[in-house]
Amino acid sequence: MLTIQRLTKKFSGGKGIFDVSFEVRKGEVFGFLGPNGAGKSTTIRHIMGFMKPDSGTVTVNGLNTWREQGNVQAYVGYLPGEIAFFDGMTGKTFLDFMAKLRGMKEPGKRNRLIERLQFDVNTPIRKMSKGMKQKVGLVAAFMHDPELIILDEPTSGLDPLMQKVFIELVLEEKARGTTFLMSSHSFPEIERTCDRAAIIKDGGIVAVKDIHELQSMQRKLFEVTFETPAEARAFAESGLPVESIEGNRARVAVQGNYDLFAAETAKRKVRNIDTFTQNLEDVFMNYYDRKEATRT
Amino acid sequence: MKTTLYAQMMKVNLRGFLNYAFGSAFYLLIIFWLYPGIAKNAAAIDSIVDSMPEGFGRAFGFSGFDSAEAFISGEFYGLILVLILSIVCVQLSTKLMAKLVDQGSMAYLLSTPTTRGQIAFTQAVVLVTGLVIILGVTTIAGFAGNAWFLGDEYALDTSAFLQMNLSAFLLFFAVGGISFLVSSLASDEKKALGIAGAITFGFFSMDLLGKLSDQVEWIRSLSVFSLYRPADITNGNANIAATSLVLLAIGIVTFGLAVALFRRRDLSL
Numbered sequence: 001m002l003t004i005q006r007l008t009k010k011f012s013g014g015k016g017i018f019d020v021s022f023e024v025r026k027g028e029v030f031g032f033l034g035p036n037g038a039g040k041s042t043t044i045r046h047i048m049g050f051m052k053p054d055s056g057t058v059t060v061n062g063l064n065t066w067r068e069q070g071n072v073q074a075y076v077g078y079l080p081g082e083i084a085f086f087d088g089m090t091g092k093t094f095l096d097f098m099a100k101l102r103g104m105k106e107p108g109k110r111n112r113l114i115e116r117l118q119f120d121v122n123t124p125i126r127k128m129s130k131g132m133k134q135k136v137g138l139v140a141a142f143m144h145d146p147e148l149i150i151l152d153e154p155t156s157g158l159d160p161l162m163q164k165v166f167i168e169l170v171l172e173e174k175a176r177g178t179t180f181l182m183s184s185h186s187f188p189e190i191e192r193t194c195d196r197a198a199i200i201k202d203g204g205i206v207a208v209k210d211i212h213e214l215q216s217m218q219r220k221l222f223e224v225t226f227e228t229p230a231e232a233r234a235f236a237e238s239g240l241p242v243e244s245i246e247g248n249r250a251r252v253a254v255q256g257n258y259d260l261f262a263a264e265t266a267k268r269k270v271r272n273i274d275t276f277t278q279n280l281e282d283v284f285m286n287y288y289d290r291k292e293a294t295r296t
Numbered sequence: 297m298k299t300t301l302y303a304q305m306m307k308v309n310l311r312g313f314l315n316y317a318f319g320s321a322f323y324l325l326i327i328f329w330l331y332p333g334i335a336k337n338a339a340a341i342d343s344i345v346d347s348m349p350e351g352f353g354r355a356f357g358f359s360g361f362d363s364a365e366a367f368i369s370g371e372f373y374g375l376i377l378v379l380i381l382s383i384v385c386v387q388l389s390t391k392l393m394a395k396l397v398d399q400g401s402m403a404y405l406l407s408t409p410t411t412r413g414q415i416a417f418t419q420a421v422v423l424v425t426g427l428v429i430i431l432g433v434t435t436i437a438g439f440a441g442n443a444w445f446l447g448d449e450y451a452l453d454t455s456a457f458l459q460m461n462l463s464a465f466l467l468f469f470a471v472g473g474i475s476f477l478v479s480s481l482a483s484d485e486k487k488a489l490g491i492a493g494a495i496t497f498g499f500f501s502m503d504l505l506g507k508l509s510d511q512v513e514w515i516r517s518l519s520v521f522s523l524y525r526p527a528d529i530t531n532g533n534a535n536i537a538a539t540s541l542v543l544l545a546i547g548i549v550t551f552g553l554a555v556a557l558f559r560r561r562d563l564s565l
């Protein structure tokens with residue numbers, strides 16, 4: 001569906017993207033992860049045909065996105081990372097305008113989306129909050145039933161309830177065979193929607209992984225409160241990667257070795273367990289650092 | 297050409313076009329209204345102008361008060377209209393291209409099945425439509441003013457009047473093309489406005505300077521504004537066919553380049 005082959009774009013100052021290749025298969029939800037400035041947006045600009053590659057190609061449905069700009073867009077829905085609308089429009093006039101530019105006739109899907117996302121479509125855009133603009137952007141990206149939807153940071157600005165609605169929406173579209181590429185920082189949304197994800201760092205693809213593999217790479221921090229400080233110290237000596245002890249509390253990083261953690265914890269009297277999920281950025285930074293370490 | 301985009305852009309900009317058009321028309325009507333009074337005292341006013349420094353009258357269009365079209369060309373077509381349309385060209389061309397790229401809404405246009413060529417061409421047509429509306433309303437106001445205030449007593453040479461309007465349109469077709477080219481290549485709205493403004497008002501000042509003094513008259517020939525000579529049209533010294541062709545060519549080339557280069561450039565949207 002979407003193929004990126006050896007895509008390279010150098011900017012002055014040595015930044016850019018270098019030899020980026022990956023493929024998004026039809027019907028797949030593909031995550032695109034990386035810290036700010038890693039090259040996510042630059043890659044997406046090439047997918048949308050906003051930039052001309054120095055070398056390499058991006059194709060959607062076999063069409064080159066730079067040369068066939070204007071034709072490719074018939075199959076694609078797009079949510080920009082930073083949404084900018086036109087002056088003097090309300091949500092409704094904007095969506096009407098986009099529908100006309102797309103030559104859409106049937107507004108049924110659009111109206112259903114507006115109802116799902118629950119916002120007043122007649123509000124002037126300049127008076128909208130960030131979350132509301134994000135909703136208008138999501139409707140514009142989904143309303144024409146595109147085969148491929150590119151979402152740049154789709155849930156930024158959405159409240160937790162709407163994030164949940166968004167995830168449902170993506171899963172429904174996925175069930176209908178729509179392909180997605182979405183860049184994100186939020187692990188829950190990637191975890192619950194994506195099949196695979198690519199990790200980009202400093203302009204290069206570090207890894208393309210199955211989401212389950214990424215999940216197993218995710219470390220969880222547990223903070224266990226024992227009855228006594230002695231127990232906490234004994235716990236720390238049990239071979240678990242304990243990061244810190246403070247009185248009767250011990251903080252331990254668990255990655256895959258849940259059995260040992262559960263066994264060691266159960267040996268003692270436990271008052272409380274708190275968990276901290278590592279965010280996605282830390283997951284792949286961690287992954288990246290380890291790869292660097294093995295290389296040197 | 298994308299009619300949906302054209303309709304939207306016209307909807308947003310029409311009020312501005314009409315404001316400039318009616319402002320310009322109103323000013324022109326005042327000039328027409330003034331003329332009969334001036335014409336009665338033409339000799340006295342001519343002697344005042346003669347007492348001014350040489351070149352001064354030429355620069356600010358005191359080119360003669362002996363005919364209605366000469367008065368109108370001097371008082372309106374020589375300066376006021378040029379200023380109005382210069383501002384329109386610089387502002388509008390920036391708004392139509394560079395602003396959309398700078399603020400990012402161009403991304404939405406390009407995410408629909410619309411080619412960059414279609415977008416740039418449509419925006420160019422919007423700019424030209426604006427010029428046509430402003431000059432069209434002004435021309436109509438001229439004929440109305442002629443009928444109202446001049447009547448048979450002070451006949452207006454309508455063919456010279458039409459030529460002035462046509463020549464003004466072609467000048468701003470060229471100036472608009474240059475501004476539009478700058479705007480199409482810019483990623484920063486303020487930069488586009490600054491560069492297009494500097495070029496347009498630079499040309500304008502060079503033309504004015506050249507008119508003021510014979511010693512630096514050569515400087516005029518560097519400016520596109522020297523191809524527009526309403527005073528010469530009224531006294532029959534203008535080579536309107538040749539200057540019109542050059543202005544038309546500059547406009548077509550710059551608009552064409554703007555569309556062609558916009559298709560090839562990188563957009564950080």
